[in-house]
Amino acid sequence: MRRLPLTGAILAVIAIYLVVSGCGGGSQTVQAADRSAPVVSIDHHLDEPATFGSPKVVRRPDGSFLARLSPAAGGGSAAGDTPAEVTLGGLGFPRTGEGFGQPYVGPAILSKWTGENDTYTVSLTTSARRVSAVVWNMGGRFQVRVGSTAVGVPKLIGTSNHHHDLDVTFPNSARRTITFALAGPVFFSGLRVGGGSTRVSSPTTPDPPPPSTYWIGDSYVAGGGSTHPGFDDLVHLASNQAGLTDVAVDALGGTGYVRTNTAANFPPYLTRARDNLGGSRARPQLIIVGGSINDAVFSKARVQRAASALYRYLARVLPSAHVIVVPFASSYPVPGAELAANAGIMAAAHAAPNVVGVLDLPERVDALSGAVAAKRRSGALDSKTVQGHPSEAGHELYGRIIGSYLVDCLRKLRSGDASRGICDQAS
Numbered sequence: 001m002r003r004l005p006l007t008g009a010i011l012a013v014i015a016i017y018l019v020v021s022g023c024g025g026g027s028q029t030v031q032a033a034d035r036s037a038p039v040v041s042i043d044h045h046l047d048e049p050a051t052f053g054s055p056k057v058v059r060r061p062d063g064s065f066l067a068r069l070s071p072a073a074g075g076g077s078a079a080g081d082t083p084a085e086v087t088l089g090g091l092g093f094p095r096t097g098e099g100f101g102q103p104y105v106g107p108a109i110l111s112k113w114t115g116e117n118d119t120y121t122v123s124l125t126t127s128a129r130r131v132s133a134v135v136w137n138m139g140g141r142f143q144v145r146v147g148s149t150a151v152g153v154p155k156l157i158g159t160s161n162h163h164h165d166l167d168v169t170f171p172n173s174a175r176r177t178i179t180f181a182l183a184g185p186v187f188f189s190g191l192r193v194g195g196g197s198t199r200v201s202s203p204t205t206p207d208p209p210p211p212s213t214y215w216i217g218d219s220y221v222a223g224g225g226s227t228h229p230g231f232d233d234l235v236h237l238a239s240n241q242a243g244l245t246d247v248a249v250d251a252l253g254g255t256g257y258v259r260t261n262t263a264a265n266f267p268p269y270l271t272r273a274r275d276n277l278g279g280s281r282a283r284p285q286l287i288i289v290g291g292s293i294n295d296a297v298f299s300k301a302r303v304q305r306a307a308s309a310l311y312r313y314l315a316r317v318l319p320s321a322h323v324i325v326v327p328f329a330s331s332y333p334v335p336g337a338e339l340a341a342n343a344g345i346m347a348a349a350h351a352a353p354n355v356v357g358v359l360d361l362p363e364r365v366d367a368l369s370g371a372v373a374a375k376r377r378s379g380a381l382d383s384k385t386v387q388g389h390p391s392e393a394g395h396e397l398y399g400r401i402i403g404s405y406l407v408d409c410l411r412k413l414r415s416g417d418a419s420r421g422i423c424d425q426a427s
Contacts, residue, residue, distance in 0.1 A: 037171060038151070038168050038169060038170045038171075039167075039168070040144065040151065040166075040167065040168055041167045041169075042157070042158055042164055042167065043158070043164060043165050044165070044167045045165070046130045046165075046167050046169060046192070046194065047130065047194055047195075048128075048130050048131070048132055048192035048193055048194035048195075049194050050071070050192060050193050050194060050198035051072040051190070051192050052069035052070060052071055052072060052083065052084040052191045052192070053070065053102070053134070053191075054070050054103045054190070055067035055069050055086075055103065055104070055105045055188060055189070055190070056068045056069075056070075057088070057091075057094045057096065057105050062209065062212075063212055063284070063285070064087070064088075064246055065088040065091050065094060066085055066087050066202050067086050067088055067188070068084070069083055069084045069085075069086070069190060069191055070083050071083065072190065082199070084191055084193075084201075085124075085200065085201055085202040086122050086124040086191070087123045087124070087203055088105070088120065088121070088188075089120060089121040089123065089245055089246040089247065090118070090119060090120035090121055090246060090249070091105075091107045091108070091109075091248065092107050092108065092109040092214060092250070092276060092281070092282035092284075093108050093109075093276070093280070093281045093282045094107070094108060095107060095108035095111055095117075097187070099138075099161075099163065099187065099189065100163060102134075102136060102163060103189065104135075104187035104189045105187060105188050106120065106182070106186070106187035107248065108276075108281075109248055109250050109276055109282070110250065110251075110252070113252060113264075113265065113266055114252070115138075115185060116184050116185045117184065118183065118230055118248070118249040118250075118251065119181050119182065119183040119230035119236065119249070120181075120182055120183075120248075121179050121181050121182070122179070122180045122188050123177060123178065123179040123202070124177070124191070124200050124201065124202065124203065125177045125178075125200070125203045125204075126175070126176065126178070126197070126198075126200045126201070127173050127174060127175045127176070127196050127197045127199070128193035128194060128195050128196050128197060129169060129170045129173050129194070129196050130168070130169050130170075130192075130195040131167070131168045131178065131191070131192070131193050132166065132167045132191070132193075133165070133166040133180055133188070133190075134163055134165055134166075134188075134189045134190040134191065134192070135157065135163065135164055135166060135182065135186050135187060135188055135189055136162075136186070136187045136189050137157045137159070137160060137161075137162055137164050137185075137186045138161065138184075138185035138186065139156075139160045139184060139185050139186075140156075140157050140182060140183055140184035140185050140186025141154045141155060141182075141183045141184055141228075141231075142155070142157055142166060142180055142181060142182050142183065142186065143155075143180075143183075143231055144166075144168065144179065144180055145178075145181070146176055146177070146178060147176070147177055153228065153231075154181070154183065154228045154231045163189065165192075166180065169195075173195065177203045183229075183230035183231065184230070208414070209245075210242075210244050210245055210246070210410070211244070211284070211285035211286040211322075211410070211413075212248075212284045213239065213244045213248070213284055213287075214247075214248045214250065214277070214286070214287050214288070215247070215248070215249045215251065215287075215288045215289075215290060216250050216251070216269050216272065216273065216288070216289045216290070217249075217251045217269075217289065217290035217291045217292070218251060218252065218253060218254065218255050218256060218290070218291045218292050218293070219251070219389060220234065220251075220290060220328050220389065221234075221290040221291065222249070222251035222252065222253060223235065223236075223251075223395070224253060224383075224386050224389040224390075225382075225383035225385070225386040225389030225390045225391055225392070225394065225395065226390070226392055227392045230249075232392065234390065234394075234395045234398040234402060235247070235249055235251075235290075235399070236399075237395065237399025237403060238398075238399040238402035238403035239403070240403070241399065241400065241403025241404070241407065242403050242406035242407050242410060243407075244286075244406070250276055252264070252266035252267075252272070254266060254294055255267065255268050255269065255292070255294060256268060256269065256291055256293075256295035256303075257269050257292055257295050257306040257307045257310060257345065258295050258302055259295050259297070259298070269289065269292075269306075269310050270309055270310045270313060273313055273314065277314070277317055277318060278318055279317070283321075284318070284321055285320070285321055285322065286322050287314060287318070287321050287322070288324045288325075288326060289310070289324070289325050290326045290327075290328065291326075291327065291328055292341070292345075293328055293329065293330050293338055293341075293388075295341045295345075296338045296341045297337070298341065299340075299344075300340040300343055300344040301344065302344075303344035303345060304344035304345070304347050304348045305348075307325075307345045307348035307349065308351070308352065311323060311348060311349065311352035312352070314354060315352070315353065319354075321354065322354070322356045322413060323349075323354050323355045323356065324355070324356060324357045324358075324359065324406070324409065324423065325349040325357070325358045325359070326359045326361050327341075327345050327346065327360060327362065328361060329342070329361070329365075330388050331382065332362070332365065332366055332381075333366065334362045334366065338362075342362065346358050346360065350420075352420070353420045355420060355421070356413065356418055356419070356420065356421065356423050357405075357423025358424055359401075359405045361398060361401060361402065364401055365381075365397065365401070375397075380393055380394075381393055381397065405423070409423035
């Protein structure tokens, strides 16, 4: 690991969703989508003559973000005068700052309450063989993918309060799209490339592009109980299945439509929506509201009023956004208090003109037979380490059900019909 001066700011984004552990050295040979075997490491000081830094965030007309990085002074002549461009996904809206004198960018969604952030992505296309992403690390994790194939599992980046180079080396030059998923308090600072062409561009997007998506929820939405929260939880599994690439997550444990986590000072959904959505902040095209088991301590009527207030607010500040509602359950059969809270949530959703669909996830899971029924009865869907949360098997099942629902719902929305409840029949 090393502290880098300002001129050393480098953002490496090349074809691999990279993951690194430990605070120095260590490499990992992996199989990428193009059958190459890139070597992933941290701080190996690769020979990368083109250096780019000082990311400037630009919001595109469709609401998505990209970062332009200037050739760094003293970074070698290979970069020339052409800036590098990378696509940023999952920011919601950007947070900028400096770490040890080096500018960075990351998501702002949860920073007001936790100082941390959920998983976001940095993607680029290049034919360089050597790429290093420079990040300011406060205790985050990362994973890399080449094209759509994840390489390895998520791992810790290294020592906190340091800049780190996340290195990827390929055996040959080929045009590749590389995505870095950065989770927790880790922020993107710069990029270095070398070996062949040093040209870096933002990846092309499909036409039409998938909608920018914003999840609001509790600890289930945050990935509680999953093996790698922020990577293999129900939110990211469902989003990946549905082909969603710009996914921001606003999830705080112990919260709900009504419920405040007083111990952690985490506010309920509407308070966060007021702080994070609309205007110069996040402007998603699709909003998915998950939960909330935490509201089971309140009456059905009170939960229904709070849910109605949230949906009304979303309709006012984001009138073109489509809203999908997904309630959860802590166990099966579903406890009576949770059934009542969910009934209030769904009643409010069915009455809201901007809610295009409700997926009653507990009902769907409860109706499944076969292996799922056996797992449900044996408690295999429940985490043994994070009480009251899904296990990895639970996250996989819920992600698969929600993902299938989203695939069907997005197909209907693309047809141009966004009327209330258009996606309900998918349940």
